[in-house]
Amino acid sequence: MTMKRTGWMAAVLAALLTAGCMSTVEYGDATSMKPISTDFGSADLQMIAAKMVDSLLADDMLMQDISMNGQPLLIVDKVKNKTMQHIDTESVTDSIRTKLIRSRKFSFQDRTTEAALQEELAYQQTAAQDAIAMGQQDAPRYMLTANLSEIEQRAGRLKDVYYKFTMNLRDLKSGRLIWADEQEIRKQKTRSIFGS
Amino acid sequence: MKTVLKWLGAALAAGWLAGCATNTTGITVGAGTDAEGNLQEVLQVDNAKLARRLEVASVKTGQTKNGLLKANVRLASKMTKTFTAQSKFAWFDEDGVEIDPDTDSWRPLVLHGKETKTVQGVAPSAAATAFQLRIRTGDKTKWIIH
Numbered sequence: 001m002t003m004k005r006t007g008w009m010a011a012v013l014a015a016l017l018t019a020g021c022m023s024t025v026e027y028g029d030a031t032s033m034k035p036i037s038t039d040f041g042s043a044d045l046q047m048i049a050a051k052m053v054d055s056l057l058a059d060d061m062l063m064q065d066i067s068m069n070g071q072p073l074l075i076v077d078k079v080k081n082k083t084m085q086h087i088d089t090e091s092v093t094d095s096i097r098t099k100l101i102r103s104r105k106f107s108f109q110d111r112t113t114e115a116a117l118q119e120e121l122a123y124q125q126t127a128a129q130d131a132i133a134m135g136q137q138d139a140p141r142y143m144l145t146a147n148l149s150e151i152e153q154r155a156g157r158l159k160d161v162y163y164k165f166t167m168n169l170r171d172l173k174s175g176r177l178i179w180a181d182e183q184e185i186r187k188q189k190t191r192s193i194f195g196s
Numbered sequence: 197m198k199t200v201l202k203w204l205g206a207a208l209a210a211g212w213l214a215g216c217a218t219n220t221t222g223i224t225v226g227a228g229t230d231a232e233g234n235l236q237e238v239l240q241v242d243n244a245k246l247a248r249r250l251e252v253a254s255v256k257t258g259q260t261k262n263g264l265l266k267a268n269v270r271l272a273s274k275m276t277k278t279f280t281a282q283s284k285f286a287w288f289d290e291d292g293v294e295i296d297p298d299t300d301s302w303r304p305l306v307l308h309g310k311e312t313k314t315v316q317g318v319a320p321s322a323a324a325t326a327f328q329l330r331i332r333t334g335d336k337t338k339w340i341i342h
Contacts, residue, residue, distance in 0.1 A: 009201060031301040033282055046301035054318040060261040067262065102296075103321055105262060 038161040038187040040087045040150075048165045048183045049095035055181040056169070057103055062179050066142060067105070074100075074169075075109045075140040083150040083163070092165070093146065109140045142178075143170045157191040220332055222246055222281075225269055227255045228288060228326020238328060246333055249275045253312055257327070265319040267327045273307035281305045283331045285317040287324040295324055305331065 033043045057063070066072040076097055079089035090112075100106040124131035146167040153160045162184065169179035223246055226238035237255060241247045253270040260266055265287070273279065282302040287295045299320075307313055315329060 005198065006201065031284070031298060033302040033304060043301060047303055050300065050303070053320075054316070057262075057264055058260055058266060058316075058318045063260065063262050099320060103264070105264075 035187055038159055038189045040083065040085055040148075040163065044163065044185055045092050045095060047185065048092055049099060051183045052096050052165075052167050052181060053099040053103070056100065056179065057105065059179060062169075063105065065178070071105065071107050072142055073107045073109060073138055073140045074142045074144055075111065077143055077145045079146040079148055081148050083148060084152075085150070087148065089146075089148060092148075093144070096144070096167075107138075109138070141172055143172055144168070145170060157193075159189045159191070160186065161188075162186045219243065222330055222332025223250065223252075224328050224330050225252050225255060226326065226328035227257050227267070228265075229290075236326070243332070246281070246331070249273065249279060250281065250307070250331065260318065263322045265324045265327060267317045267319075267329065269315045269329050270312055271305070271307065271315060271331070272312040273310055275307075276309040278306065278308045279333075281307070281331055281333050283315055283329055286328045286330065287319045287321075288326040288328070289323040290325045292326070296320055302332075 030042075031046070035041060035043065076093045079093055081087055081089050097108055101108060121132060121134050125134070144167060146165060148163065148165050150164075151162045153162075163186075164182055164184050166180065166182040168177045170176065171178050221242040223243060224238060224240040227235065229235055239252065251272045251274055253272045254268075255270075256268040258266040258268070267285065281304075283305045284300050284302045286297070286300070289295055305313065305315065317327065317329070319327065
């Protein structure tokens, strides 16, 4: 009686454990916010982009100033990655630029596709009957520049990483910085007593 | 010995099953003008435990100078301990259709003991006339955002 009972329980436990051992693959939520490590993650990127865009769009005085002659034309500079990690900072600026373009309050120039554009225009001069003349692009008036830095601190089992993303809007004519905002993020990891 | 094993087995099974699926329900707060221009407020509570810990102090909407809807929600914590929640905005146009669904990400919301915090959002386009702020506790988070 007891042997059968313990045997049955052992079988149930074994079934439960082995079910947990199989590897699973499933689609996750792209907007979820669960931190996996203290490294710079996708949710950090989304938060930074959202904060910068909200801040730009909500700044009434700035929007009035730069939209005086119609929709302002901006260009985005590469983000200076001052962290020790390899981070694709272009994806942060891509997110910011996409949201701003979709708000229909800003226009952007994109220098990263300049080579493709020049190639197409050069080809059009030779082959197209209504070719676009070269040298007709609009010049951007404002530039978005940004910095991403991190400060890491360790003490015993605690690892604390602090990220700061600073973004500036610069008037290319006067050289002045007319808008700035920053987003600070802190991630903490406490190692368990047994292993990591 | 037998009863110890039985309780141990039951506890292990319960613990294993509890870790399987987290409760991700929450509270939805919203406001907006409907087709006739009347202000409509929404407060939907799906998680009673969260409603005991969190109170919606005020909901304000405004417009930026260039016609974008601004939303301002003040949340007050009723707990004495720090607790972390997540929040996300959803924006609706005048037909009640959600604008760009599922593009805004969950943002962490950290409330210290009895703290009142303001969550602000700006609509992604000028077509928005109503908003909803969704709050949930969901997946455990250990972030502190300043």
